[in-house]
Amino acid sequence: MLETIIQQGVNALQLGSYYSLIALGYCLVYGVLLLINFAHGDIFMVGAYIAFFCATAFLGQYGFIDPGLPGWIVLALTVPLTMLLTSGVGIFIERVAYRPLRLKGANRLYVVITALMMGIVLQYGNLSMLGASRKAFPNLVPRVLFEIGGATVTSLKLASIVTCFLVFGLLQWIVTRTKIGMAMRAVSYDKFAVPLMGIPLDIVIVFTFFLGSSMAGLAGLLYAMNFPVLDPFMGALVGWKAFIAAVVGGIGDIRGAFIGGFLLAFLEVFVAATFSSELRDLISFTILLGILSWKPTGLFGKPRTTKI
């Protein structure tokens, strides 16, 4: 019994690490732009695919690199490359779709719609270009099993969890202790005053997308390594869930996003274990809605007051 709880607990931590990594990205962009970047979940998917192509390229499947590189070197090369390329995608989208609207002073709603549409473009673009057959992510690192309190945990699972915590720590440091982090927080309070203070608004925003998207890419890579089947719609459901988790945690505060991701994961895993896995989505979302009804700005969120 205890073993199952620990096993499920570890599963929840693992699932939570993906949700959290993605939720952190939502949170950063929302905090800075007050924009729900609905495309973010699909950037996670793009990240997984980029990781796939990088890994298979380094493994020599496309010819221009000789096969024979050891798995861990491929991994070491794939991680930064994935994060970099995925952040590139995110920044590209910001540049091409969101920035023109922002510069025009367009209603925020229009940007949200654009984001929603971008997500769909990514999904179906992928489907059209690569076809419906799913891709199998290559196994790069031998699985090492650990025994913790009677439950078996793979090194991969641990890696995901540890990475997530490290990334959160890094983010927390960036946001609270660096100048650019301070600039990001300033933008979230008052976007218009920031350029007046000599802070380059565009650079802050690009940096935010860089951070958010690269984390989504990292999440994609980790997810692909753990659940090696990729399909173009993998980002949709995971993305929406991470988004809801971020909101419940309190979007606008990265601690909220971080906790929200794990909260949702724990809910899902234990609901699936206790009831049936079909009811998983249903009950998780209902509980989440309940939390939002009770605390409308999320668990950590700061209510925005209206001045009359």
Next chain:
Amino acid sequence: MALLEITNLTQRFGGLLAVNDLSVHLEGRELCALIGPNGAGKTTVFNLVSGFYQPSDGSIKIGGVDTRGMKPHQVTALGVARTFQNIRLWNDMTVLDNIKVSQHYRLGYSLMDSLMRTRRYIDREASIDRTAMELLEFLGMRELANEFPPNLAYGTQRKVEIARALSIKPKLLLLDEPAAGLPSSDVVELIKLIEWIHKEFDLAIWMIEHQMTVVMSLCQWIKVIDFGATIAEGTPEDIRNNPVVIRAYLGDENI
């Protein structure tokens, strides 16, 4: 029964004491002012009276009815109308619609009536339309009925906002800095308008205002607050020379 009875009103926002043990008594038909330096809590008092905030302590009674727990639209239905520091007209609706929508609390017909276009709906809509046009006519703004607020001059928009408040047929009209942002010629117009409204309509007017010309020339009685608490009260004469008031606005002469 008193029109407005505020007793020991206190409002805390977290650790901040915005309103401190304030008491006000209005019988009805007064023309008075609430003044004080910036940040004194004046708009907070209005927001409390309107029902937008719930008081931390103390009570507000309008016509004898305690408004604790009431939503703003319910407080309005008791006969309290207000204007806002920053004009809050509905910019994509005509002036006439702005006035008609304020009749929401006494539309007199239900959703089904409006969908079925029953006799009751037609009669009530006609009546609301008539009342709104009459009010505009009375205030000399008839030709503005189908204009949109953003197209009007700032002073005119203020006037429309006051008209909108009047359409509620209030017993108590709260004006939040009605002269703010107006050039001096418009201020003279405004003073005349407020005087006229006070004479023609059966209501009490309580205004927040920084421009002393308006306050001194119009108001019978002034309440001065600072840091949420009353520091002085009385006629314009009393207030003008009150050293406490002067110190609150201008600071200590020793500084």
Next chain:
Amino acid sequence: MSPRLTTPAALCALLLGLMALTQSGILGQYEQTILSTMGIYMILAASLNLVNGYMGEFSCGHAGFMAVGAYTSSVVGVYLFVPDPFFGQPLLPMDLAYLAFPVILAAGFAAAALVGLLVAIPSFKTRGDYLAVITLAAGYIVKSALENIDVVGGPRGFMGMKKVVIGMEEMISIPWMLIWIFIGVVFTVWILRRFVYSTYGKGVMAIHQDEVAAEIMSVNTNKMKLVAFMLSSGLAGLAGGLYAYLIGFVNPASFTILRSTECLVMVYLGGMGSLTGSILAAAIFTLLLEFLKPLEQLKWVAIPMLLIVLMQFRPEGLMGNRELSDIFPKLKRFYRFK
């Protein structure tokens, strides 16, 4: 002709014209299906426009309400008229199907409106983007719930409604679904028009433009939001019911975020706050879907891109917040839009 009679007369003429075209074979099955789908999309777009356009909220779960209506209408229809392993023998003879059909649709409307009520209540305390979250979650909950109800087939779906339509056609061979959908569209536009142009309905726009002022100027904002939401979701349920009987089959996979996205596209394409815009956009969108069919999956790249480009260059959509009578004032002679 006085304005009060022109519109109903024109509509009747249109309906009779359509029937003549179908009976004579000029409008074949394919064309009829397109027109029917167009009608359903018109109802979806117009109803979503009430919440997303006039009220200025961002509801992303319209498909969920459509699903509730679709399933409810299907179940009621089958319960009344079709033998079913779970629902038992039919209660009424099939000759009464055409009389009961409005009741069947009304059941879908009511059920969807009720779910709309449940969704709207938590949204009172929240602001802006949170409604997006709540409606999103609601959409997932509905889909997930339906997948778990085995009585209606779970993920495999539910059929049997087709027999009701066949039953009606056996009585008189006219294009029943096209007629019902036509009536549905007229009903939707009629209801929404009347709501939005009454002073009561204008409260919704006041909430959009300045909610604080609305609340303080005596508009019961919570109640108005509820009413608008219920009306919107109820009509989506109506569309769902019509859809179910048109296709003859429903499954949870028909009511995903993609369907909600289609509704969003139509609303913003047509113009927030323009009823005419929604109708036009629905028609154009249906045709676009057909036209782009050969592209298959690329269709779903083209359509979002269309909306993205629209947001960049003409975010107010086709009509902005104007109606047909604003662009062609002479039309006011023929009908009153008030």
